[in-house]
Amino acid sequence: xxxxxxxxxxxxxxxxxxxxxxxxxxxxxxxxxxxxxxxxxxxxxxxxxxxxxxxxxxxxxxxxxxxxxxxxxxxxxxxxxxxxxxxxxxxxxxxxxxxxxxxxxxxxxxxxxxxxxxxxxxxxxxxxxxxxxxxxxxxxxxxxxxxxxxxxxxxxxxxxxxxxxxxxxxxxxxxxxxxxxxxxxxxxxxxxxxxxxxxxxxxxxxxxxxxxxxxxxxxxxxxxxxxxxxxxxxxxxxxxxxxxxxxxxxxxxxxxxxxxxxxxxxxxxxxxx
Ligand SMILES: *Cc1c(COP(=O)(O)O)cnc(C)c1O
Numbered sequence: 444x445x446x447x448x449x450x451x452x453x454x455x456x457x458x459x460x461x462x463x464x465x466x467x468x469x470x471x472x473x474x475x476x477x478x479x480x481x482x483x484x485x486x487x488x489x490x491x492x493x494x495x496x497x498x499x500x501x502x503x504x505x506x507x508x509x510x511x512x513x514x515x516x517x518x519x520x521x522x523x524x525x526x527x528x529x530x531x532x533x534x535x536x537x538x539x540x541x542x543x544x545x546x547x548x549x550x551x552x553x554x555x556x557x558x559x560x561x562x563x564x565x566x567x568x569x570x571x572x573x574x575x576x577x578x579x580x581x582x583x584x585x586x587x588x589x590x591x592x593x594x595x596x597x598x599x600x601x602x603x604x605x606x607x608x609x610x611x612x613x614x615x616x617x618x619x620x621x622x623x624x625x626x627x628x629x630x631x632x633x634x635x636x637x638x639x640x641x642x643x644x645x646x647x648x649x650x651x652x653x654x655x656x657x658x659x660x661x662x663x664x665x666x667x668x669x670x671x672x673x674x675x676x677x678x679x680x681x682x683x684x685x686x687x688x689x690x691x692x693x694x695x696x697x698x699x700x701x702x703x704x705x706x707x708x709x710x711x712x713x714x715x716x
Contacts, residue, residue, distance in 0.1 A: 466697075467678065467696040467697060467700050467701040468700055468701075469699070469700035469701070470514075470698065470699055470700050471514060471700075472517070473517045473520055473521065476514070476517045476518055476521050476698060476699070477521045479697060479698045479699075480503075480518075480521055480522075480523070480698060483503065483681075483694060483697055483698065484503065486681075486682055487501055487503060487681070487682075487685060487692065489682075490681075490682040490685035490686055491685060493686060494685065494686045496685070500690055501685055501689060501690060501691070501692065502525075502690060502691045502692075503523075503692055503694060504525055504526075504527045504550055504552075504674070504691055504692065504693045504694070505518055505523050505525070505526055505527065505694060505695070505698050505699075506526075506527040506528070506529070506552065506677075506693050506694060506695030506698075507526045507527065507528060507537070507695065507699070508527075508528050508529045508530065508533060508695065508702070508709070509702045509703065509704055510695075510699045512537055512540040512541050514699065515537065515541065516541070516544075518698065518699075519541075519544055519547060524546055524547060524548060525547075525548045525549075525550055525568070525569075526547065526548070526549055526550065527550040527551075527552045527571075527693050527695075528549065528550070528551060528552065528553070529551075529552055529553030529709050530553055530709075531551050531553075531555060531559050531562050531563055531567075532559070532562070534549050534551055534566075534567070535562050535565075535566060537549075538566050548568035548569070549566060549567050549568055549569075550567065550568060550569040550570070550571060551563050551567045551569070551570045551571065551572070552571040552572060552634070552674075552693055553572055553709060554572055554574075554608040555570070555572060555578060557575075557577055557578050557581045560578060560581040560582045560584075560585050561585045563582065563585075563593070564582060564585035564586045564588070564589050564591060564593065565585075565589060565591075567593060568593070568594060569593065569594040569595070569596070570582070570593055570594070570595050570596070571595075571596040571598065571634040571674050571691075571693075572596075572598045572608060572609070572634065573595050573596065573597050573598060573628075574597065574598045574608055574609050574610050576618070576621055579621070579622065579625050579628060580625065582595075582625070582627070582628060583625035583626070583627045583628055586627035586628070587627055591627065592627045592628070592629055593627060593628055593629065594629050594631050595628045595629060595630050595631065596630075596631055596632050596633055596634040596672060596674050597610065597615065597618065597619070597622075597630065597632075597633050597634070598610065598633070598634045598635065599611075599612055599615055599633050599634070599635050599653055599656065600612075600635070601635045601636075601637065601638075601648075601649040601650075601652040601653050601656075602635075602636070602637060602638035602639075602649050604638065604639070606710055607636055607710060608710075609634075609635065609636070612652060612656055615633075615656060615660065616660055616663070619660060619664045619665075619668060620664070620665070622665075622668055623665040623667045623668060629669075630667075630668045630669060630670075631669050631670075631671065631672040632657065632669065632670050632671055632672030632673055632674070632690070633653055633656070633657055633670070633672070633673055633674070634673075634674035634675065634691075635649060635650075635652075635653045635674070635675050636649075636675075636677075636710070637649035637650060637675065637676075637680055637684070639706070639710075643680075643683065646680055646683065647683050647687060649675075650675050650676070650683060650684050650687035650688070650689070651687050653673055653675055653687075653688075654673060654687055654688040657670050657673060657688075671690065672690045672691060673688050673689050673690050673691070674689070674690070674691035674692075674693060675687075675689045675691075675692070676689045676692040676693070676694075677692070677693055677694060677695070678694050678695060678696045678697035681694060681697075
């Protein structure tokens with residue numbers, strides 16, 4: 444993430460890409476992955492301690508995009524049972540490749556086009572990027588057909604960056620009122636991506652905004668809608684997110700190592716670093 448971006452030093456983008464993420468060494472053995480998981484768990488525990496929260500309130504969701512099935516089997520061997528993927532086709536392909544691991548659960552955490560709802564309905568355990576009623580309707584219809592249900596988080600754009608997906612905070616209340624109609628969706632709370640910035644104050648504001656939105660709406664929504672979950676924080680900012688109330692942190696590079704694909708591939712419009 445761009446917390447590590449080097450700015451104004453007169454180098455080209457391609458020079459930058461090799462410098463941006465020096466902290467994330469590639470982890471390709473079980474020992475390396477275990478070591479990274481342990482160090483992250485330690486940092487999660489310390490952030491909980493600092494903010495007077497219980498460790499059991501915070502779930503680590505390993506984010507496995509671009510990581511092949513062979514390395515994902517290592518994270519499974521290290522005890523992880525949930526994997527987050529940004530793109531549904533990649534998640535589906537891996538779920539087929541790893542179908543022998545029957546207790547592995549897939550969480551789709553990236554923007555979904557309505558015409559791909561069918562794929563999510565078939566295999567995902569969780570979907571963290573719900574941001575339109577059309578998509579809710581299509582997911583519900585496909586889930587009914589599969590006889591399945593799906594845990595869902597509503598994605599909120601807390602940074603007001605036009606490039607980000609998710610609902611504007613002002614639109615969330617009305618949106619939540621419509622969700623009880625979709626009986627296959629088990630709504631659990633909210634997800635956000637913070638501002639891509641080195642300005643920690645402004646990044647933290649995004650996390651605060653999501654928590655305050657949740658707290659404000661908590662008592663006004665239908666009781667069938669849960670609002671406990673706040674999925675926020677990634678490799679570069681998860682401790683701050685926990686201090687502000689995160690219950691799910693989505694962490695990729697700090698477990699597996701830097702990705703070759705720039706983040707702009709997943710979030711069109713952000714600065715390519
Ligand atoms: C890739 C991704 C993450 C994890 O980012 P890292 O920098 O690898 O920790 C979190 N959330 C979403 C939606 C992602 O696509």
